[in-house]
Amino acid sequence: MFINSHSADYVQDLTYSGLIKLLGVDNVIDYHWNKKYHVPYKKYPKNLGYTPGTLLGSLMRRPLKKIDAVVIAASKVSAFESYLEIVDQIPPGVPVVFVDGGDKPGIGQDLDVYGRPELFSAAIQKRPFDIVFKREYNLEHSYDENVYPFPMSFNLDRLPVIPGSYKYDVSFWAVESWDIRTRALTLLEDHYDCRQNGTVRNQVFSKYKRKGLFYLQELSQCRIVLNFRGGGWDTMRYWEAPAVGAFMITQKPGILIPNNFADKSEVVYCKDDLSDLIELCDYYLNNETERERIAENGRQKLITYHADEARAQFLLEQLSKLM
Secondary structure, X not given: OEEOOOOOOHHHHHHHHHHHHHHOHHXXXXXXXXXXXXXXXXXXXXXXXXXXXXXHHHOOOOOHHHOOOEEEOOOOXXXXXXXXXXXXXXXXXXXXXXXXXXXXXXXXOHHHHOOOHHHHHHHHHHOOOOEEEEOOOEOOOOOOOOEXXXXXXXXXXXXXXXXXXXXXXXXOOOOOOOHHHHHHHHHXXXXXXXXXXXXXXXXXXXXXXXXXHHHHHHHHOEEEEEEOOOOOOOOHHHHHHHXXXXXXXXXXXXXXXXXOOOEOOOEEEEOOOOOOHHHHHHHHHOOHHHHHHHHHHHHHHHHHXXXXXXHHHHHHHHHHOXX
8 A cells, every 4th residue: 555645756756656667556556546646647757656557457446454565655744644544444464664755864854844743753653664765864864773765766767758969068957945056056157058058046946947858858968967955965866867868967965875876987976065066067078988988877877776666676675574
C-alpha cells in the first residue's frame, strides 16, 4: 500500500514510478487514489509518477489483510492523515516504512513547517516505523540504524528528444531559495552569456520561460550547467543535468548519497565559497573533450545507479530483510 499526498513531491512520485516498473500496478496500491499517476494531464516535472496503462489496474483494490507492506510516501499532512485513518487496520506483522522526501534534516520535520507536528507524534505512538528512507540524510545529523539515505533520482521515461547541439555557455536558471544561489547569480550574471540566457537575479518560478520537456531540452544545450542547493541539498537539477547528458559544475551536497558522482570524473565540484567557480567555468569551456567525457560518465552513472528503478530496488531490498 502506497500512502501518498496529492501535492507535488518528487521523491514520492519517483518512488511510485520505480515500484510500478519493478512490481506492476497490480502490486502497488496508491491510497488515496492519485489521478496524476494514471492520467497524463500533468507536465514535467509534475508527471514524474505517471505510468501509462495503469488506469484500469489502479482501480482494483485489495483488502488490508492481504497487504504485504505499507509505505508512507511523503512527509506531507495529507499522507499522514490518510495513514492515521487506517493504521489500526494494518495487521501487526506487516512492515510500515516512511519515505521522507522533505527538505529538513530531521525525520518528519517538514510536518513542523506545515504546522502539524502532532501527526508525526501520533503516527509513531501508534506504531514506530520499521524503516525510514531519508532524502536529506544530512552529514552533520545523527540517525538511527533503521534510517537509510534516499535521495532523488530520475525517471528516464521523461527524457525528451535531445537536440545534440549547444545554444548556451553557462546556465543557472533558478529561484534564490538559498544564500549561495544569490551569491552565484550575482557573480555570474555579467559573465559569459549568462545575462542573455537568463542566468540572472530575481528569477520567479511561475514566470520561467523554460518549462516541461522544453526545459530539459534547453538544459541539454548548455555547455556548462551549474547547480547549488535550494531549500534542501538535494535538487532535481542535480539529477536532470546528467540525465540529459549535460556537463555539471555543482556545490557538493552536504547529504549522504550512495554511489554519488565522482569529482572531475562524472561531475565537477566547486568550493562552497565559490572562489573557484569562474576559474572552473573558464577551464571547462576551453577544454571540450574533457568536459564531454565527464558529462558522458555522469550520464552513465545516473542510468546505472540513480534511475527511479534503482531507488525502488534499494527500498525493496531493505524491506525484504523484514519479511
